[in-house]
Amino acid sequence: MYTTYQPQHQPQQPQPPPLQPQSQPRTQQAEQFVTNYYDPGLLDHLTNAIDAGCMEPQGQEALDASMPLMQFTDDMLQLYPDQSLGQTPPDNGSQEQNEERLWPANTMGPPQVYSQALTRVEPNQASEQVVEMPLAQALQDHSSVLVEYYFKEVCGMMSCYDSPMNPYRTTISNMWSGSQSLYYITQSMAAACLSEVSPTFASVGHRLRDQAMICLSREAKIAELETSSLLALVMLGMSLSWHDPDSLGQPQFDVLARKVMSAEARGDPLALADKKKEFFFYNSLVYWKMLLSFVTDMDPNMRSAQPQPIPPDSLDKHEPRMPHPQTGIGIEVQELVASVGSLVRKERKRLRTRRFVSKDDIQQAQDAIIASERLHAELCTIELPQEGDIVDAGDDLTPAIHLVNIAEAYRCTGLLQLYRNFPDLLVPFAQSAHYMTGSPDSSGSYPDERAFTDTWLTCLALHVLDLVKDIPTTSRSRSIQPLLFVSICSELSMCRPYCTISNLQQSPVASIAASPRFRAPLNGLEVLQARKIVISRLSAFENILAAKPIRRMLMLVKKTWACMDEEKKDTYWMDVMMDNGYETLMG
Incomplete structure (x- = not known):
């Protein structure tokens, strides 16, 4: 049924918990620089970008924050379930808040056995104490299968290509064992898929999904979201429908949009690697926004609210383009198709609810016609990359x-919706x-x-x-x-x-x-x-x-x-x- 890509570094099978977690850093070979979205170096940058603000300085070398990330307001934290729901990994040791902030850099090393992902070592006690992040026994029993299935099948569902350049394979394999939210969401996604052949996994997937939500809420309350949390947010929001087709991930989209747009709105100077990472997440937002535009009444218009990230200035648009896992090579088209979806849905709703003709109704129709003409012109004039302009993503099947x-x-289906309605x-x-x-x-x-x-x-x-x-x-x-x-x-x-x-x-x-x-x-x-x-x-x-x-x-x-x-x-x-x-x- 599946065509499986065999990764070069697949997570090991579960073993009994060791006395101490592994702490050997993973070194990745430098790849040739590619442009426009991100390059293989950005995979390392995403992997290693743990926000220094979320760590205690004692016993740790200072880590540079990879990019300015937003503080989450209380209203945004309401998007997640209360921590009394589900089975929250309990605090161990001291109950003070700063202990929730101790995530050592050595957990970001190579893919580890699943039992090691259940442990969290305090920086000043790395050689003395293992602090566990326990799961219910029923969930632990399935962890081995779910983690293996994620890297064997599921990570390829999050990307339009699969190879060592797929961040949902390579970056997640480096990060999942050091991030609570990634640990839970990867297994939740796997459980949602396996529930089709083993219904037991349906309830398991729901509980793991709730755990991921709780962990993201806790991570948001600590300080600024780490890169691992941003990836988990994308994965969570876009996989909610895997458990329940009515769940569209609109609240999670809004959180990610505020985060990505806020960095651009502040106007803070960013290093090239940080700009690439910001643009990477903006691409994910564009694809997500396009999907939402056809099925929600809320207009996820990121352009009008705040400035949007742009490709890093030093990147030559005429150089080869690296495909993005969600937008592929069509971010410009997908942005316009998202606007088409919002416009068409709004117009269909207007026509369905109109009881009589009014000046306001006529004005809305005229505004919609003008918007359709603008979108039509933009869709027709976009120049898409040609086959020779695209960097080989390393996937022979794609x-x-x-x-x-x-x-x-996508360009033509955007035109099709416009012609049908206008x-x-x-x-x-x-x-x-x-x-x-x-x-x-x-x-x-x-x-x-x-x-x-x-x-x-x-x-x-x-x-x-x-x-x-x-x-x-x-x-x-x-x-x-x-x-x-x-x-x-x-x-x-x-x-x-x-x-x-x-x-x-x-x-x-x-x-x-x-x-x-x-x-x-x-x-x-x-x-x-x-x-x-x-x-x-x-x-x-x-x-x-x-x-x-x-x-x-x-x-x-x-x-x-x-x-x-x-x-x-x-x-x-x-x-x-x-x-x-x-x-x-x-x-």
Whole structure:
């Protein structure tokens, strides 16, 4: 079922707890510098960046804080469960607050056996005392399996490529045994996946998820979040739907957004490595924001609130680009698609709740049209990296062309949602094309404009499918594909008056101009074959990725088609989603 990458440094199997934790630092070979997002050196930087403010100075060498991180306010701490919930690792030894701040640097060494991750050594007692971080016995019994499964399968689900350059493998393998939150969240994610084949893991995963929340709350209260806590926050928020498809991670997104944006707003000078790390987490926010924009009413608009991080000044944009685990090579496109999702959802909600026409309603419609025109222009003018512009991520199953095609598919699916909801955007292309309708409507006339719009939408949906359907399911880029398949489903209609488009003289983007879909006549068999591909691919993802969100997506797609076929009219997938409460994180 799975194609597994065998890491060079996989965590050891659990052994009985040693008298003392290992303290040999891990040294990683320097890799060639790569640009724009982060390089292999940043993996080391992420790994070693434990905030000095969270340590006592006695017995420890001073560590430089890797980047300014925000203090968490009380309202942000309300996002996490009270520490009375679940089974909180109890304090050992002194109960004073500063003892909660003692996390030695030597726990950030090589991957250790799981039992060592349950211990925490006081700096001034490293040779005398082992302070345990106990788990309930039921959870301890599963730790060995869960940790192994995380590094064998799950870490590849958090990234669109998997190799030693995947930080959710390499960086986490260096950090998990020294971070309470990472220790719990890695196992929680593994338990959520394994619950499909062993239901016992469902309750185990819930308890581990709650433990991760509690630990993140405690870490936030101590001082500034460490890098390990930021990674745990991303992993927690984006995996909540693995346990419950209704959990979207909006509160966790808000916390991470405030943290990332606050550093930029302060205007503090940052070293190059710190800028890279800040931009790394900003990429994660962009992808997360895009997923949320289609399924939440809250507008996660990071641009309007505070300045956004930009690529480090010293990085040449013309040099090869290193793919990011979530955005791949399409951060600019995904930012715009996130804005499209928010705009379209807001407009669909307005139309659904409108009871009468008012000046305010007209103004909102005009504002939406203006916003759609701006987003359309920006999507059409973005220059995406070409295959030769992308650094090899070291994953033979995920060549650069897969990421290029997915970035282009996201651009086209953003355009598709705009054309569906703001059809005036298609007028220039209709005027530049010759088209012939098939059969007349009930009045005996040929509905040329409607037929052109319907045909264009279906052809564009098929073009999006063409961009991704030949990418095998073994490609790690599968982790960022699900939204693409859902977003085209309402254009695969069996009851539209299609026409034949010829001599298309104007096209919004080059890939559409080159697509054969806009030159060949459409027929119902092509639509049915496309539906079959969508179902086949999502069904494959259900067995490879976290099953619960994918299962929800399959329900949404099938329900949309059932409504279209039964009612003999167009039905928009987002309306079906809102009607039935099918919202989930589609990535």
